[in-house]
Amino acid sequence: MEQKNRFSDKTLQTIVGNLLRYGVWLALSVGAIGGTVYLVKHGHESIHYSSFTESDKSIGQLVRETIAGLKEGSGSAIIFLGIILLFLTPALRLVLSFFSFLIEKDYRYVLITLIVMLIIGISISLGYSH
Amino acid sequence: MTTRYKVTFETALFFLYINRQEGPPPINRQPSLNDFFLPSEYSFTDFFSMTILAFTLIMLLGAFMAGLIGSLSGLGGGIVIIPLLTIGLGVNIHYAVGAALVSVIATSSGSAAAYVREGITNMRLGIFLEIATTTGAVCGALISTIAPGSFIAVLFGLTLIFSSINSLRKKEEQVLEQSSPLARKLKLDGSYPDTNGRPIRYGAKNVLGGFGMMGIAGMMSGLLGIGSGAFKVIAMDNIMRIPFKVSTTTSNFMMGVTAIASTVIYLQKGYVQPGICMPTMIGVLFGSIAGSRILIRSNPKKLRLFFAVIILLLAINMIYHGIAGKI
Numbered sequence: 001m002e003q004k005n006r007f008s009d010k011t012l013q014t015i016v017g018n019l020l021r022y023g024v025w026l027a028l029s030v031g032a033i034g035g036t037v038y039l040v041k042h043g044h045e046s047i048h049y050s051s052f053t054e055s056d057k058s059i060g061q062l063v064r065e066t067i068a069g070l071k072e073g074s075g076s077a078i079i080f081l082g083i084i085l086l087f088l089t090p091a092l093r094l095v096l097s098f099f100s101f102l103i104e105k106d107y108r109y110v111l112i113t114l115i116v117m118l119i120i121g122i123s124i125s126l127g128y129s130h
Numbered sequence: 131m132t133t134r135y136k137v138t139f140e141t142a143l144f145f146l147y148i149n150r151q152e153g154p155p156p157i158n159r160q161p162s163l164n165d166f167f168l169p170s171e172y173s174f175t176d177f178f179s180m181t182i183l184a185f186t187l188i189m190l191l192g193a194f195m196a197g198l199i200g201s202l203s204g205l206g207g208g209i210v211i212i213p214l215l216t217i218g219l220g221v222n223i224h225y226a227v228g229a230a231l232v233s234v235i236a237t238s239s240g241s242a243a244a245y246v247r248e249g250i251t252n253m254r255l256g257i258f259l260e261i262a263t264t265t266g267a268v269c270g271a272l273i274s275t276i277a278p279g280s281f282i283a284v285l286f287g288l289t290l291i292f293s294s295i296n297s298l299r300k301k302e303e304q305v306l307e308q309s310s311p312l313a314r315k316l317k318l319d320g321s322y323p324d325t326n327g328r329p330i331r332y333g334a335k336n337v338l339g340g341f342g343m344m345g346i347a348g349m350m351s352g353l354l355g356i357g358s359g360a361f362k363v364i365a366m367d368n369i370m371r372i373p374f375k376v377s378t379t380t381s382n383f384m385m386g387v388t389a390i391a392s393t394v395i396y397l398q399k400g401y402v403q404p405g406i407c408m409p410t411m412i413g414v415l416f417g418s419i420a421g422s423r424i425l426i427r428s429n430p431k432k433l434r435l436f437f438a439v440i441i442l443l444l445a446i447n448m449i450y451h452g453i454a455g456k457i
Contacts, residue, residue, distance in 0.1 A: 010249070017247030020386075024240045028412060035186070035408040043183035047405070052222040054275075055400030062397065079404035083232060086411070087393065089239050090386030097257060108316070112258055119264040120391050126272060127395030 012100045016093055023089030031082030038075025059124055091120070180219075182405060188219065189409035197237065197417020202424060203437035204297050204378075207414035208234045208356040212286060213444045217451055221406065223279040227355035228401035231393045233414040234357045238385035240415055241422070245379035250322045255334070255372070256380045258316055259365070262341045263348030263384055264391035270352025271392035275399055277353075283452030286354050290445035293360040294438040306371040309333030313370075322376050332373050340370035352392030357385040 057065070066084070069077025094117060101109040180188075196210035208230035215226035245251045274282065309319045313334040321329040334340075347361030359381050366377035396402055 009253075012253070013246050013249055013251075016253070017243045020239045020246065021243035024236055024243070024415070028236065028415060031408050032412060034404070035412070038405065038408070039183055039186060042405075043181060043186075045182050047180050047182055047185050049185075049219075049221040049225055049403065049406060052224045053400065055398075057398055057400070059394065059398065076404040079408045083397075083402065083404070083407060086232065086235050086239075087390050090235065090390055093239075094257075094387055097253060106317075109254060109257065112261065116257060116260045116264055116387065119261070119268060120387075120394065123264070123268040123271070123391045124394045124398075126268060127398040 012097065016096060019093055019096065020089060023085065023092070027082050027086035027089065029082075030085055031079050034075050034078025034080075034082055036075075037073065037078055041075055094120075185219070186405070186409045189215075189406070190413045192218065193233065193410045193413025194417040194420070195413075197233075197414035197419075198421045198424075199417075199437055199440070200237075200414070201418040201421025202433050203294070203441060204359070204434065205293050205437075205441065206234065206357040206359050207237055207418055208354075209290060209293065209441065210444070211410060211414065212355060213448055215406070215410075216283070217447060223282055224274075224396075224401045225403050225406055227274065227282070228393070228396045228403065229406045229410040230355035231351075231389050231396065232402060232407045233411045234351075234355070235386050235389045235393065236411045236415045237418045238357060238382050238389070241418065242379070242383040242386070246383060248323065250375060251379045251383045252318070252320045252322075252372070252376050253380075253383070254316070255318050255320070255366075255376075256383045258318065259341065259344045259362075259380075260384055260387050262344035263351070263362075263388040266345040266348025266350075267352035267388050267392040268395065270349040270354075271395040272352075273349075274353045275395070280452045280455050282354065283448050286356075287445040287447075287449035287452060289350055289354060289356070289358075290441055290448065294441040294445070296360045296364070297434060298438050304367075304371060305330060305373055306333040306335060308335075310335040310337065312337045318370075320376070322373070330373070332376065334370045334372055336369045336371070340365045343369055348388050348391075351385075351388055352395075357382075357389070359385070 062080070063084070066077050066080045070081065094113060098110065098113040098117070101107075101113060192214045193207070193211060196214055197207040199205075199210050200207035211230045211233060212223070212226045215221040215229065216223050242251065246253070310333075313319060316337065318334040318337065319332060321331045324330050343365035344362065347358045347365060350356065350358040350361055359378070362381035362384065363374075363377050366372040366380065367374060370377075372380070393402065
């Protein structure tokens with residue numbers, strides 16, 4: 001039993017390690033492509049970053065806007081896709097460890113992982129509603 | 131509300147300034163070090179109405195330096211990005227926090243990858259403590275949406291001072307033989323390979339104390355856009371008595387999940403600006419890769435002292451700008 005657990009911990013380490021590495025590089029490559037498109041189209045415009053305009057969009061709305069932007073070949077939409085991929089990397093890592101704890105039958109940690117996912121879920125809803 | 135008022139007021143001042151000159155603002159003025167360390171009426175961007183291209187190039191270079199300093203000092207890239215964006219380039223602090231958090235996700239996931247595969251990171255410990263850090267991060271991000279920029283700037287400066295002093299503390303490898311009952315119940319003990327590949331077993335104690343400190347670490351991360359590695363290491367090193375090597379790598383491993391808990395709030399509120407995030411995350415990631423290469427070859431002790439002094443100066447500058455209401 002002890003031996004079996006150690007084996008699956010080791011496998012998990014390899015999978016999570018690779019996921020983190022390739023996830024980041026993929027996200028960054030997409031971001032860089034988007035950045036290039038964005039610069040070609042808007043590079044000559046002047047910046048307006050000193051004033052802050054608060055928006056209030058749900059995640060679903062943001063994803064829909066990004067997809068719409070991608071169809072038009074908008075640079076900032078491609079950058080957003082890169083940012084979303086970057087977000088998915090640690091999120092997927094969490095989901096992976098959830099299943100690995102489930103396979104190990106370590107139900108205490110299945111619960112702990114679920115709580116963490118729940119908190120992130122709550123933060124999505126808190127960020128939108130007032 | 132306060133922030134918006136301040137910004138419009140500054141923008142109005144700027145337009146008055148341009149009109150008085152009857153023409154574009156003077157561009158023959160050489161940017162000097164004084165711009166960073168002395169109070170000035172306007173930031174760089176106001177003087178040079180900068181294009182997106184110029185901004186991106188400056189940011190790529192600046193973020194590279196930030197990643198380099200962050201990695202060499204052991205404080206993380208986010209900590210240098212915020213003063214660079216706000217004081218150096220006149221970017222609103224909320225945008226700066228959003229960009230810094232995105233770059234924190236990139237660097238922490240990138241560097242965590244290697245340690246996880248080597249088996250140094252304690253994933254159970256990390257996931258358990260993520261309950262505290264994500265809760266803290268959500269609270270921090272929510273406070274940040276209502277807090278005025280000057281408050282964030284002052285708090286940031288104080289955290290910077292604390293972190294830079296803390297980075298100079300001597301670190302000893304400690305191994306706790308006997309775990310506390312709660313730590314045993316949660317299976318927080320573990321082992322990591324030493325330089326010869328032999329496993330070193332270690333235990334943990336004061337689980338609740340460490341958990342509480344992690345909540346504070348998460349809140350600072352959500353509020354200020356930093357990884358708050360210093361707080362996390364204190365929680366695991368000083369309170370829970372985890373070996374230094376394990377605590378630093380586990381802290382790194384946790385940052386990604388902690389940062390998404392607060393960044394989803396920032397994302398929906400529009401704090402994440404693609405034009406700022408893109409050069410920031412690319413620059414910081416490559417800067418920290420370069421930094422870790424240098425660390426392997428050189429003695430970090432003198433470097434750490436040097437960067438601690440630089441960061442202390444940045445901190446004082448941030449606090450000054452915050453109190454003067456310039457951020």
